[in-house]
Amino acid sequence: xxxxxxxxxxxxxxxxxxxxxxxxxHPPFGRLQQDALTWYSVxxxxxxxxxxxxxxxxxxxKLRRREKGWWFSIIFYGGFLLSFITGxxxxxxxxxxxxxxxxxxxxxxxxxxxxxxxxxxxxxxxxASASYRAFRARNIDATFLLVTAVIVMLGRVPVGYMLWHKxxxxxSWILNVLQLGPMRGIMIGIALGTVAMSLRLILGIERTxxx
Amino acid sequence: xxxxxxxxxxxxxxxxRRWIFLIIGLVVFIPIAFGLRxxxxxxxxxxxxxxxxxxxxxxxxxxxxxxxxxxSMPELQPMLKAILRHCFDKNLKVILINFWPLGLPxxxxxxxxxxxxYGKVYGVDYMNLGYRPGxxxxxxxxxxxxxxxxxxxxxxxxxxxxxxxxxIHNYDxxxxxxxxxxxxxxxxxxxYVNARFKQDLILGVTAVMAAGVxxxxxxxxxxxxxxxxxxxxxxxxxxxxPAFGHIGMASQSWAHVAIIxxxxxxxxxxxxxxxxxxxx
Numbered sequence: 001x002x003x004x005x006x007x008x009x010x011x012x013x014x015x016x017x018x019x020x021x022x023x024x025x026h027p028p029f030g031r032l033q034q035d036a037l038t039w040y041s042v043x044x045x046x047x048x049x050x051x052x053x054x055x056x057x058x059x060x061x062k063l064r065r066r067e068k069g070w071w072f073s074i075i076f077y078g079g080f081l082l083s084f085i086t087g088x089x090x091x092x093x094x095x096x097x098x099x100x101x102x103x104x105x106x107x108x109x110x111x112x113x114x115x116x117x118x119x120x121x122x123x124x125x126x127x128a129s130a131s132y133r134a135f136r137a138r139n140i141d142a143t144f145l146l147v148t149a150v151i152v153m154l155g156r157v158p159v160g161y162m163l164w165h166k167x168x169x170x171x172s173w174i175l176n177v178l179q180l181g182p183m184r185g186i187m188i189g190i191a192l193g194t195v196a197m198s199l200r201l202i203l204g205i206e207r208t209x210x211x
Numbered sequence: 212x213x214x215x216x217x218x219x220x221x222x223x224x225x226x227x228r229r230w231i232f233l234i235i236g237l238v239v240f241i242p243i244a245f246g247l248r249x250x251x252x253x254x255x256x257x258x259x260x261x262x263x264x265x266x267x268x269x270x271x272x273x274x275x276x277x278x279x280x281x282x283s284m285p286e287l288q289p290m291l292k293a294i295l296r297h298c299f300d301k302n303l304k305v306i307l308i309n310f311w312p313l314g315l316p317x318x319x320x321x322x323x324x325x326x327x328x329y330g331k332v333y334g335v336d337y338m339n340l341g342y343r344p345g346x347x348x349x350x351x352x353x354x355x356x357x358x359x360x361x362x363x364x365x366x367x368x369x370x371x372x373x374x375x376x377x378x379i380h381n382y383d384x385x386x387x388x389x390x391x392x393x394x395x396x397x398x399x400x401x402x403y404v405n406a407r408f409k410q411d412l413i414l415g416v417t418a419v420m421a422a423g424v425x426x427x428x429x430x431x432x433x434x435x436x437x438x439x440x441x442x443x444x445x446x447x448x449x450x451x452x453p454a455f456g457h458i459g460m461a462s463q464s465w466a467h468v469a470i471i472x473x474x475x476x477x478x479x480x481x482x483x484x485x486x487x488x489x490x491x
Contacts, residue, residue, distance in 0.1 A: 034359070037352050041345035041360070048344060096366050098316050100323070108316050116281035116313075124466060128235045129228045132473040136481045146478075150471050156418070156441055158249035159464040168252060175425055184426045 008204045015202035056080070082107060148174060221487065224480020231473060238469045242461035248453065249461050256428055257445040260413045260435020263387060264297055271386040272379055273298050274306045276400065277318030279393035283417050284317055287391045289443035289456040290415040291321045294389055297450045299329035304375050305337040306385070310349070310396050312342050319365065334364075334373040341365035347399050354382050354408045382408045387434070391415045397424060401432050415442065 014036070021033035059073035083104070090102030097104045137143040154160035155171025200206035217225075241247070253261075264273065275294065279287045298305050307322050309315045319339055326337050340361045343349050352360045357380060363369050370376045378384060388410055390400045397414045404410045411434050416424050418439025427433045437446055440463055444456035 030355075034352065034355065037345070037348040040348040041343065041352075044344040044346070044348070098319055098365065100320070105316060112313070113281040113284065113317075117284060120282035121285075124239065125232045125235055128466070128470045128473065129231045131470050132226065132228075132231055132477045135474045135477065137478055138481075146474070150474065153467045153471060156439070157464040157467050158251055158441075158460055159468055161250075161252050168254065172254065175422060176429065179422055180425055180429060183423065187426060 004207070004210055007210055008207070012202055012204060015198070019202075079111075148178070218483060218487075220483040221480050223476040224478075224484055226473070226476065234469055234473075235466055238465040239462045242465060243458055246458060247461040248457045249464055251441070251444045251448050251457060251460055253445045253448060254442075256436040256438065257442050257449070258435075259428075260415075260437050261297070261446060261449045263411065263413055263434040264294070264303070264389075265301070267301065267303055267386050269302045270304065272304045272306060272375075272384060274308060274385050274388045275318075276388065276390045276392075276396065277307060277309045277314040278311050278396035279317075279391055279417075280311050280313035281317060283393035285455075285459065286417050286440045286443065287393065287415060288317065288321055289440065289454060289459070290437050290446060291318065291391055292325055292454065293443060293446040293450050293452065293456065294415070295322060295325040296328075296452055297446075299325060299331055299336070300450065302336075303386075306379070307337070307339040309340075309342040310346060311394070315342050315365070334368075335375055338373055338375060339365040346396065347403055350399060350403050351407070354404070356380055382410045385410065387411045387413060389413045389415065392420065393417050401427050405432050413437070418442075 017029075017032055018036060021029040021036070024030075025033065055076070059076045061067075062070050062073045086102070086104040086107055087097045090097040090099060090104040094102050096102070099105065131149075135142075135146045135149060137146055151167070152171050152174055154163065155167045155174075160167040160171070197206065201209070267273070273294075275291065277291070295305065305322070307318050309318055322337060322339060326333070331337055340357070341364060343360050345360075349360050357376075358370055361370060364373065382388075382404065388400060388404065390397050390412065392414060393416075397416060397420070400412055400414070405412050412432070413435045414424055414427070414433050415437035416439070418441070421436065421438030421442075424433070424436055424438075428436045437443065440456055440459045444453075444460045447453050447456045
């Protein structure tokens with residue numbers, strides 16, 4: 001019984017305090033908020049350690065059981081150890097792992113940046129291929145989407161201005177008028193949904209996080 | 212095609228994706244390889260961001276938040292450099308802060324590179340707070356006292372030993388916060404720092420995020436918006452220092468044109484096939 005009631009009580013008390021301190025940031029509530037934020041920062045820091053622990057265990061399990069793609073786990077361990085060792089060595093040697101001459105920064109610049117950039121750059125190819133297949137004027141709705149997409153794609157690059165100097169203005173109008181109304185509605189909807197879910201959590205109606 | 216006889220026009224709707232990849236690769240690569248540039252026209256959203264910084268008196272403090280990593284670097288790093296050039300040119304003080312741990316070295320590299328160009332001194336004209344976990348908690352606590360979250364700078368030097376930090380304690384001492392965003396931190400800056408502390412904000416975001424940030428601009432919650440590589444190129448033009456943003460714009464322009472042509476070809480193929488199936 002206590003297994004459920006204690007977490008519910010902690011959620012209720014914390015939630016109510018945070019809401020009060022948001023609207024009354026003066027003593028004693030302001031101080032409470034600062035303390036709560038400090039705890040949050042500390043807990044957040046530990047979640048990163050938890051993430052590392054979870055990742056290391058996951059790949060260890062995969063290696064031990066020789067699961068499909070197990071050799072990717074070796075690459076993970078290689079990357080993890082390389083970052084860890086070079087980070088510590090650079091910190092000791094230069095007093096700062098981010099020193100431009102450090103081995104940590106060498107691997108960061110020559111491995112991590114190109115890998116991350118490549119992964120992101122691949123999107124351009126997939127988007128081009130997906131646009132070619134998906135943007136078909138099958139009905140009136142799809143045609144509107146297609147025409148709008150083409151206008152915005154052209155209006156957001158200099159070649160659009162070269163084709164027709166008013167195209168960037170038309171693009172701005174689409175973004176500021178046609179797009180903004182629905183977008184604002186979606187944002188208000190999300191905010192109301194967040195408030196409702198927060199209230200359900202604080203009042204103990206929503207309890208799925210306990211299981 | 213199961214022995215079906217399809218016309219040339221119908222084949223246009225079934226182009227092998229490898230051809231699409233090849234053409235996109237070429238239109239992106241050639242402008243970068245040959246340094247082709249295009250004339251960039253400044254949009255009101257970017258002009259507004261520029262004017263906000265341009266109006267600041269000498270010695271004002273600009274905080275730049277690096278909320279991206281290498282994946283968004285091609286879009287956001289040119290923005291960072293252009294904004295830093297603007298700030299240093301106007302003798303504004305710059306504080307860098309990081310909410311993405313993997314963005315920390317990228318931001319630091321950009322800062323050091325541009326500071327060197329302008330002969331700026333660390334701790335006097337600029338500094339880097341580094342990274343702290345906690346996102347919203349860090350933002351809110353900085354509203355009371357930066358030192359309650361950052362005891363030292365990126366190298367661990369106590370903040371009070373840096374001359375420029377002596378009179379900087381919270382958002383009251385910071386003229387503008389510029390958030391360079393590849394994720395949700397921009398929303399937090401608006402919802403917590405602008406709403407609560409009335410802090411002036413400028414957001415620089417990836418192109419794919421720009422549409423979602425326009426409501427903040429129209430509502431006056433942010434003073435300016437720099438969207439994607441185009442935004443970076445526009446800012447480069449405003450600070451009169453064309454760099455990677457301008458080169459990238461040529462690639463992006465021709466890539467967009469290529470995608471539109473593929474969409475047109477796809478639709479021609481689609482309509483021809485539909486016509487044949489209807490027996491027309």
